[in-house]
Amino acid sequence: MARESVAAPVITQPWFRRSTGVLRALWRFVRHKPLGTFGAAVGLLMLLTALFADVIAPYGYAEFNIPERLQGPSWDHLFGTDNQGRDVFSRIVYGAQTSVITSFGAVTLAVVMATSIGLISAYYGGLVDLLFQRVVDIWIAFPGLLFIIFLVSILGASQLTLIIVIGFLFMAGSSRLLRSVAMATLAQPYTEAAKAVGARDSRIMIFHILPNMVPIILITVSVEIGAVILIESSLSFLGYGIPPPFPSWGRMLNESQRQMLNQPYLAIFPGLAIALVVYSLNMFGDALRDVLDPRLRGSR
Amino acid sequence: MTSMQAYLLRRIILLIPTLIGVTFIVFMSVRFLPGDIVDSLAGEFAATPEYRKIIEEQYKLNDNMFTQYFEWLGGIITLDFGDSLLRRAPVNDLLRQKLPATIQLSAMSLTLSVIIAIPVGIISAIRQDSAMDYVGRSFAVASLATPNFWIAIMVITFGFVWFGWTAPIRYVAIWDDPIANLKLFWVPAVILGTSLSGTLMRLTRSAMLEVLRQDYVRTAWAKGLRERAVISQHVVRNALIPVITIIGGRIPTLVGGTVIIETIFTIPGMGRLFFDSIGERDYTTVQAIVIISAVLVVVSNLVTDMTYSIIDPRIRVR
Numbered sequence: 001m002a003r004e005s006v007a008a009p010v011i012t013q014p015w016f017r018r019s020t021g022v023l024r025a026l027w028r029f030v031r032h033k034p035l036g037t038f039g040a041a042v043g044l045l046m047l048l049t050a051l052f053a054d055v056i057a058p059y060g061y062a063e064f065n066i067p068e069r070l071q072g073p074s075w076d077h078l079f080g081t082d083n084q085g086r087d088v089f090s091r092i093v094y095g096a097q098t099s100v101i102t103s104f105g106a107v108t109l110a111v112v113m114a115t116s117i118g119l120i121s122a123y124y125g126g127l128v129d130l131l132f133q134r135v136v137d138i139w140i141a142f143p144g145l146l147f148i149i150f151l152v153s154i155l156g157a158s159q160l161t162l163i164i165v166i167g168f169l170f171m172a173g174s175s176r177l178l179r180s181v182a183m184a185t186l187a188q189p190y191t192e193a194a195k196a197v198g199a200r201d202s203r204i205m206i207f208h209i210l211p212n213m214v215p216i217i218l219i220t221v222s223v224e225i226g227a228v229i230l231i232e233s234s235l236s237f238l239g240y241g242i243p244p245p246f247p248s249w250g251r252m253l254n255e256s257q258r259q260m261l262n263q264p265y266l267a268i269f270p271g272l273a274i275a276l277v278v279y280s281l282n283m284f285g286d287a288l289r290d291v292l293d294p295r296l297r298g299s300r
Numbered sequence: 301m302t303s304m305q306a307y308l309l310r311r312i313i314l315l316i317p318t319l320i321g322v323t324f325i326v327f328m329s330v331r332f333l334p335g336d337i338v339d340s341l342a343g344e345f346a347a348t349p350e351y352r353k354i355i356e357e358q359y360k361l362n363d364n365m366f367t368q369y370f371e372w373l374g375g376i377i378t379l380d381f382g383d384s385l386l387r388r389a390p391v392n393d394l395l396r397q398k399l400p401a402t403i404q405l406s407a408m409s410l411t412l413s414v415i416i417a418i419p420v421g422i423i424s425a426i427r428q429d430s431a432m433d434y435v436g437r438s439f440a441v442a443s444l445a446t447p448n449f450w451i452a453i454m455v456i457t458f459g460f461v462w463f464g465w466t467a468p469i470r471y472v473a474i475w476d477d478p479i480a481n482l483k484l485f486w487v488p489a490v491i492l493g494t495s496l497s498g499t500l501m502r503l504t505r506s507a508m509l510e511v512l513r514q515d516y517v518r519t520a521w522a523k524g525l526r527e528r529a530v531i532s533q534h535v536v537r538n539a540l541i542p543v544i545t546i547i548g549g550r551i552p553t554l555v556g557g558t559v560i561i562e563t564i565f566t567i568p569g570m571g572r573l574f575f576d577s578i579g580e581r582d583y584t585t586v587q588a589i590v591i592i593s594a595v596l597v598v599v600s601n602l603v604t605d606m607t608y609s610i611i612d613p614r615i616r617v618r
Binding site: 134135137138140141142143144145146147149150151153154226230233234237238250253256257260261264267268270271274275276278279282283286 | 314317318319321322325326329330332441442444445446447449450453454456457458460461551552553555556559560563574575578581586589590593594596597598601
């Protein structure tokens with residue numbers, strides 16, 4: 001594999017390979033990773049749905065209409081209505097907001113903390129590293145869903161609690177990975193050179209090490225957003241998600257259980273929404289990893 | 301002392317601060333609960349001062365917080381989790397009652413996930429980019445993306461609508477009536493097992509692909525060995541080592557999965573006990589289950605790392 005890269009001098013490379021333009025990189029991604037592109041498109045669609053939920057949804061999320069309850073899919077109600085006559089399609093559209101806010105919030109929190117901890121732990125090493133890593137050890141020991149339910153039941157379920165609790169839990173795992181990336185960068189000669197010319201610690205960390213962590217950070221984000229959406233829906237399903245009446249896909253599935261004999265359709269659409277979004281984000285994450293992860297470069 | 305023993309010792313010593321931290325966080329979290337514990341114990345009756353005094357003495361609520369913590373920790377070390385707040389019974393009795401169902405569900409699901417994941421992963425890798433590979437990979441990602449509780453609801457809903465099938469509600473221990481027991485357990489175990497198999501399948505595939513590229517595999521082909529011999533003797537054996545060690549790493553997912561699946565299928569196990577106890581604010585029981593699961597996670601992580609470092613000595617350096 002190493003031989004191939006040596007045997008390919010810059011001159012013989014086709015012109016489009018050398019170009020580093022953002023648009024060209026995007027085009028290459030679209031051409032070489034059709035599934036990843038599909039994933040990104042679905043992710044973007046969910047984001048837009050959440051942003052423009054008020055425009056897209058034909059009905060309000062809590063707008064009930066008892067005479068029209070428990071209807072199957074029709075032109076008036078694309079995905080049918082639930083036991084209070086609320087439009088399932090509208091509730092799924094608004095449910096995207098819950099998923100987007102929880103996952104983006106939690107993942108931002110997790111990644112910012114994980115990056116800082118990983119960076120500081122790797123840079124200072126020694127006692128700082130030992131202490132930080134023992135705290136991370138403790139966080140890793142808690143079994144995900146169980147501990148989140150425990151904390152949410154103590155702190156009370158709200159959008160903010162969910163973001164903080166899930167964010168803290170995801171922070172631990174990814175900080176290990178980011179620390180190892182920071183350590184690898186720290187071993188590079190240019191970091192040593194920066195130290196030799198007397199750069200301050202903060203400067204080395206931000207301008208020399210952090211940029212090298214960016215690819216791994218992006219991969220982590222794409223993978224964790226899907227995982228948080230799954231966790232959020234499991235929590236809502238068990239009754240520990242954001243409080244009603246605001247819809248969440250997980251709680252819609254929980255509510256569908258009571259109507260399963262009258263209206264089995266109620267169980268289909270929210271579950272499909274979760275599965276489609278998480279599948280797409282996983283696909284996008286895989287493609288992103290193939291393109292960005294330096295450890296995989298040249299492996300295919 | 302060899303470096304292996306030194307590494308082992310270091311890892312075991314590091315377990316102590318981790319477990320102290322875990323117990324401390326769980327203990328403190330419960331103290332931050334909103335509401336007064338005496339009032340919630342009194343239930344619908346208002347707590348009289350006499351009642352309050354009795355309860356405070358019984359649970360030593362007026363002691364210093366650290367005294368309380370160390371007393372509780374001492375209990376845990378001797379495997380005594382105290383009395384359940386609401387069920388008026390030792391937590392240990394409850395656990396002993398609920399443990400068999402959870403162990404059975406976990407064992408069945410883990411076994412099933414291995415039985416599904418390893419053959420599919422192997423076929424996917426030796427027929428890379430074939431139709432079978434695409435089917436296998438799509439199945440793996442689909443099982444990662446589909447929430448297991450959704451599958452469970454769909455199975456229950458459409459099992460009834462189409463086949464008139466309902467999941468048995470009454471729990472029977474496997475040693476009392478194995479057939480009735482398996483009738484209850486097979487559907488939940490298949491659902492949980494499938495959802496666990498995705499990660500294992502992807503791992504098996506990538507481990508296989510890595511080994512397939514090794515020089516000694518090329519040598520085996522060059523010697524003129526048959527495909528069956530190359531794959532089973534040279535590739536699978538080496539590829540499965542990392543896969544087997546990582547099975548322990550599935551424990552945290554399994555613990556979360558049992559909470560959901562036991563709740564849906566009304567299986568009286570630890571997961572359901574946890575879910576009910578949270579709802580009833582029975583925090584001595586909740587504490588016990590969180591700590592037991594945390595110990596399980598820590599120990600399985602340790603065992604995973606240990607087996608891995610025995611197989612691949614480079615891991616130890618980190």
